Amino acid sequence: MTSDGFRCLVVDDEPRIRNALARLLEGVGYRCEQADSAQAALAALEREPAPVVLTDIRMPEMDGVALLHEIRRRWPEVAVVMLTAVAEVETAVACLQAGAYDYIPKPFHVDEVRARVTQALEKRRLILENRQYQEHLADMVDQQAVRIEELFLEGVQTLAHALEAKDAYTKGHSARVAAYAGRIAAVLGLPEADVQLIELGAELHDIGKIGVREAVLHKPARLSDEEYHHIMQHTVIGARILEPLLKHAPQVLAVVRSHHERPDGSGLPDRLRGDQIPLHARVVSVADGFDAMTTGRPYRPPRAVPEALEEIRQGAGRQWDGAMVDAFLAVCRDADHLPIPTPAVSRRRVPHRVAAGAIVTPPG
Template identity: 60%
Template sequence: MPQPNAVKCLVVDDEPRLRRVLVRLLEGEGFTCAEAGSGTEALAMLQQEPVPLVISDLRMPQMDGVGLLREIVARWPDTAVIVVTAVAEVESAVACLQLGALDYVAKPFHLDEVRARVMQALDKRRLKMELEDYRHNLERRVQEQAHRIEELSLERLQALVHFLEEKDQYLRGHSVRVANYSLAIARQLQLPAERIDTIALGAELHDIGKIGVSESVLHKPGKLTDAEYRHIMEHPVIGARVLAPLMRDVPGALAIVRSHHERLDGKGFPDGLRSDEIPLEVRVVTVADSFDAMTSLRPYRPALPVPKALQELEAGKGAQFHAPAVDAFLAAFPDRAALPISTPEVRPLHLPGPAADALRASSPPN
């Protein structure tokens, strides 16, 4: 009587008598057995239902044991194969081991020997599968941890941005507001969740390159000289250089940092990109960044009133700004009195993507 959780085994031999001997032995050990009279028949049965163990004769008509072994190794690598050979065929048996058979039994065989070989082969199979599973999980865990390390580094940089903004009355809250305006535009445009995450990440870090700009230039009350203007406009390139090693998996966010001062007409910085050369993620943040810059106090001018800033966005459609992004901004804030938004809470940053989702699902909140 086969056990409910019995290991399934396929016995392949063209001699029914020998098959029966093996089947009786294996069933006596608690296995559930199926029988095939040739390699071709065995393959058809495996196709229906793969099994953990195949014991196969080498010499059979049609497809022989070697052909069957090759197929099994290629198609069902988790199946353990033991070949049964005549004593005179030991060389073929060794060739089968090289092809991937886990063991061989020479005829005439002793039942005790077959029993021992079968148990050993199943043990080897289990260890092999555990090792593969471990390797697979290890790769996934290493990938998840690398992702987390990148996130933590980005969070440190986010903290740095907020620290720099906090001590500067003109920049205070800028990156969080730009991220929130950008999120509102992206949602209005009904972009997929992963692109929205990319936009939020890029928007919060877009001005990180200002770390490299001297305060005397940032805070200069009067008109900037050409050299000072060029110096300030280096910040997208500096930012992209700082973040590149951490944003290998999120090129969209890195593009936001490098290209948020580009214009559709090609007159922007630093690369003079034109229309479609500027990724949509960047075009969204450009609108949000410009609105926040216009409605914020600057050392050289007061904050623009909201209606005036909205007019500027409208006027810049097509030349400076992506028209659908401007429209999405206006649609996202129908109540003009709610603009500009007050500085929202800082959200923890995260990298978009499936690895991040898996990690968040498996990690306790901290």
């Protein structure tokens, strides 16, 4: 390793020793700055940290040990080498334990100083390289973890769409609910991160139907009370399926669990009331209700859009949050036609970076 151009700060209160060391190091290619006290050394480092500092241990006011600690605290990437008298070897060893790179006993020899300083710089280079490598590795692991979650989520979404596709009555339901819910969220003026969370929650809201008996799910007649409660378990099952995957996006889990809650407290599974129902779920609930009404079921034909909108309006404050109903009616007024078309390919990413910090204040 060449020492050409490396900056070195020499700290000693004795000018004779300081000058001799500086000349010695300059003779082998270092650019040396001198400081006659620990305070002067700190001031020099504040101006521009040198990669290596050679410091005497015994100095008036602030000694070399205190200087070492201060440098380690403020500039941990600086290599500190202690200059020690024979009687100070124990202190020098303590300095090594405190993070000094090496120590040079006095009286020093040219070759020894050069070798120790070169070694210290080499050690520093390796430490910095190792740190960069570790940071890079941590980034790579993070990226891989995100990708694995995305792949898993895409699998779950594919499953949700496949489940719906099996049934002519529910085909495309989640994608349409996501399209409506996204527009409602936009009308409410929610931040883009929340719009994404709501759309993702809408896409996945009925995933728990995977755990509902087929005979109940596709029953071509009205459901009994027992069957109704069984099918409504899909909210709890869905949240349980997704919980390990979406710990960082609790808003999405809230949509899945609470999209059948009602402001009047008669909903399921938790009989939440009013604002107890998470905002993201309140948005999706209106969209879900409208799409369910305007698509047919084995036991009833689809309702006409004006009729469904009237029922939504009538249900404001009881079945659906009033502010969400107003926003949905505004969406429908602005829509070119209903149902709102959905993208051919729907793939939503988990908004990882924003999800954790997204804080939403309900409008109004």
